[in-house]
Amino acid sequence: MNNASKPVYLKLRDIISESILDGEYAEGDMLPSVRAFAVEQGANPLTVAKAYQGFQEDGLVTVKRGVGMFVASGAKAKLRDAQRADFIKNVWPPVERQMKRLNIKLDELLENNS
Amino acid sequence: MNNASKPVYLKLRDIISESILDGEYAEGDMLPSVRAFAVEQGANPLTVAKAYQGFQEDGLVTVKRGVGMFVASGAKAKLRDAQRADFIKNVWPPVERQMKRLNIKLDELLENNS
DNA sequence: ATCGCTGTATTATGGCAGTGATGCAGTATG
DNA sequence: CATACTGCATCACTGCCATAATACAGCGAT
Numbered sequence: 001m002n003n004a005s006k007p008v009y010l011k012l013r014d015i016i017s018e019s020i021l022d023g024e025y026a027e028g029d030m031l032p033s034v035r036a037f038a039v040e041q042g043a044n045p046l047t048v049a050k051a052y053q054g055f056q057e058d059g060l061v062t063v064k065r066g067v068g069m070f071v072a073s074g075a076k077a078k079l080r081d082a083q084r085a086d087f088i089k090n091v092w093p094p095v096e097r098q099m100k101r102l103n104i105k106l107d108e109l110l111e112n113n114s
Numbered sequence: 115m116n117n118a119s120k121p122v123y124l125k126l127r128d129i130i131s132e133s134i135l136d137g138e139y140a141e142g143d144m145l146p147s148v149r150a151f152a153v154e155q156g157a158n159p160l161t162v163a164k165a166y167q168g169f170q171e172d173g174l175v176t177v178k179r180g181v182g183m184f185v186a187s188g189a190k191a192k193l194r195d196a197q198r199a200d201f202i203k204n205v206w207p208p209v210e211r212q213m214k215r216l217n218i219k220l221d222e223l224l225e226n227n228s
Numbered sequence: 229a230t231c232g233c234t235g236t237a238t239t240a241t242g243g244c245a246g247t248g249a250t251g252c253a254g255t256a257t258g
Numbered sequence: 259c260a261t262a263c264t265g266c267a268t269c270a271c272t273g274c275c276a277t278a279a280t281a282c283a284g285c286g287a288t
Contacts, residue, residue: 007275021215033234044277049236066234066284084216092223095209101135102198106220109206121246147264158248163266180255180264 008043012051027075030068122157126165134193141189144182
């Protein structure tokens with residue numbers, strides 16, 4: 001299940017998430033407008049809006065109508081915790097199972113880092 | 115991206131792969147018929163057929179029309195190698211990136227095992 | 229008030245993936 | 259040949275995704 005085969009609105013969601021986690025968009029910052037981000041990513045404004053929608057439902061962004069969408073206070077920690085929980089619960093177990101089944105040791109994986 | 119949210123035919127494919135890797139279906143053995151496996155898994159025969167289709171394209175099973183599908187010779191090693199390569203190339207990198215981003219250490223993951 | 233930006237709602241359309249019901253074709257067995 | 263099993267092909271239905279063309283509503287600066 002690669003990133004390339006994901007729906008666009010989910011990929012956009014990931015891009016935003018990573019940007020917030022990496023501090024590119026700090027708390028209080030305004031996110032790119034729907035139309036601007038659509039142009040930047042070569043996507044449809046509606047698709048971007050759909051991607052943004054989930055964030056406001058989770059309280060990660062604050063919407064100022066007519067102005068823009070802003071990274072909510074505490075969003076970074078909240079996002080981090082949610083992603084950590086998801087990783088431990090949903091991502092890691094199948095990975096570990098596959099490593100056991102294929103007899104892949106951690107040694108083989110921890111060398112080629114950037 | 116959980117196992118639960120995968121298309122049925124991909125889940126069936128995984129079940130077969132694991133059964134071959136674990137030796138449940140040895141090389142030369144006949145796989146369950148499309149209809150039998152469909153009943154067993156509560157799926158549609160066509161969906162099972164679609165799951166089987168990929169295996170014959172990869173030369174992992176030999177089809178004897180009117181008889182059944184048989185695990186090809188060398189299928190286990192071939193499958194293992196393919197899955198190892200796919201894991202190292204496609205699965206592990208995003209996992210490692212996410213671990214770095216979320217600052218998840220291996221220590222947290224290697225304790226609660228079965 | 230006007231202009232230019234912001235997000236949002238509406239409706240419609242095309243494409244594609246997943247699933248399903250039915251029937252046909254090949255093979256072994258009697 | 260008849261039967262009962264195999265895989266496989268065709269057609270159709272459904273839902274999700276993405277896009278499009280508008281239009282509307284809120285805010286700020288001139």
